Amino acid sequence: MKNALVMALLALIFAAVPAQAQEDARWSIAIHGGAGTLDPDRMTPERRAAYEAALQNALDAGARVLADGGSAMDAVKAAIVPLEDEPLFNAGRGSVFTWEGDNELDASVMDGIDRSAGAVTGVKSIKNPILLADKVRTDSPHVFLMGTGAEEFAGEQGIETAPPEWFATERRRESLERMKARNLSSLDVDLKFGTVGAVALDQNGNLAAGTSTGGMTGKRWGRIGDAPVIGAGTYADNRACAVSATGWGEYFIRVGVAQEICTRMRLLRATNYLSLGTAPVAPEEEMATAQLAADAVMAEVKELGGDGGIILVTPEGHALYSFNTSGMYRGRANSEGLSEVAIFSGE
Numbered sequence: 001m002k003n004a005l006v007m008a009l010l011a012l013i014f015a016a017v018p019a020q021a022q023e024d025a026r027w028s029i030a031i032h033g034g035a036g037t038l039d040p041d042r043m044t045p046e047r048r049a050a051y052e053a054a055l056q057n058a059l060d061a062g063a064r065v066l067a068d069g070g071s072a073m074d075a076v077k078a079a080i081v082p083l084e085d086e087p088l089f090n091a092g093r094g095s096v097f098t099w100e101g102d103n104e105l106d107a108s109v110m111d112g113i114d115r116s117a118g119a120v121t122g123v124k125s126i127k128n129p130i131l132l133a134d135k136v137r138t139d140s141p142h143v144f145l146m147g148t149g150a151e152e153f154a155g156e157q158g159i160e161t162a163p164p165e166w167f168a169t170e171r172r173r174e175s176l177e178r179m180k181a182r183n184l185s186s187l188d189v190d191l192k193f194g195t196v197g198a199v200a201l202d203q204n205g206n207l208a209a210g211t212s213t214g215g216m217t218g219k220r221w222g223r224i225g226d227a228p229v230i231g232a233g234t235y236a237d238n239r240a241c242a243v244s245a246t247g248w249g250e251y252f253i254r255v256g257v258a259q260e261i262c263t264r265m266r267l268l269r270a271t272n273y274l275s276l277g278t279a280p281v282a283p284e285e286e287m288a289t290a291q292l293a294a295d296a297v298m299a300e301v302k303e304l305g306g307d308g309g310i311i312l313v314t315p316e317g318h319a320l321y322s323f324n325t326s327g328m329y330r331g332r333a334n335s336e337g338l339s340e341v342a343i344f345s346g347e
Helices: 002-014 045-067 072-085 129-139 147-157 170-182 249-255 257-276 283-304
Strands: 028-036 105-111 116-123 144-146 196-201 207-213 234-237 241-247 308-313 319-323 327-334 339-344
Touching: 028 045, 028 072, 028 241, 028 308, 028 319, 045 072, 045 196, 045 327, 045 339, 072 105, 072 129, 072 196, 072 207, 105 129, 105 234, 116 129, 116 147, 129 147, 129 207, 144 147, 196 241, 196 308, 207 234, 207 241, 234 257, 241 249, 241 257, 241 283, 249 257, 249 283, 257 283, 257 308, 283 308, 283 319, 308 327, 319 327
Parallel strands: 116 144
Antiparallel strands: 028 196, 028 327, 105 116, 105 207, 196 207, 234 241, 241 308, 308 319, 327 339
């Protein structure tokens, strides 16, 4: 009898806990453009306006998809493509340079409906790596492709390419040259991590996440960060949440940040459900549960020596942030009329 009770308890914890029913075509989206050491005193009004406009443009693109009844995955891609095309961010056009002077791009996506996922790393000619990552998810038998093989697959799928000059910017080249001339580390020249990402909940109650990056300035030996690693930089599960991360990738990989947050959320949600029976959980408690899980995992990253941040959307539509840096380029919108972008901590 005792064993039966234990098994029943475990089944409740690890099964999908019923989410609150979607009401009034509820949808939600959050985006990020990197987290790091951001100083308000060094941010000119013109530069701030440029970042805010770029964030708002991407946020609006994703929100339109959701408002029109589109899928969470389509909204994630719609939000990330303009961020990849915007030289202000370290993804697609405007990506940082490797030690050898190339731009190597990484991206990943995950659909919370069935936890299907796709990722690419080390591609050099793909205009929008997030679109290729999704093609890996939908049109290949694999999850993760790299380098020339990924580009060969892209050619077969008709994914748009671009020449090296499309990705290169003078600002990023100067960062590499400064790094080499002064024997600096990547963190000395990259005061922020410009990885971009989006997470979304659609009107059907489905979640999705995506992340895209150029990596770290001066990266060597084929270094891969967390952005294309499912479970580290990207994760989505309709039973828990959708997460996209940005930061010092080595630490995010070690902690398994994105999946760890979702796992903790499933456990916390199950605990709430068991303690309250079939009574609905209050919205503020749902939000607090999500924030608790995210903050705890980001604290673990900090304890190990890493920094960065995450964006998160829950099955109830709560869009949250958690970061242990002075700022994170971010935005969120929902079906209730919220639409905001922010840069620094406390905003």
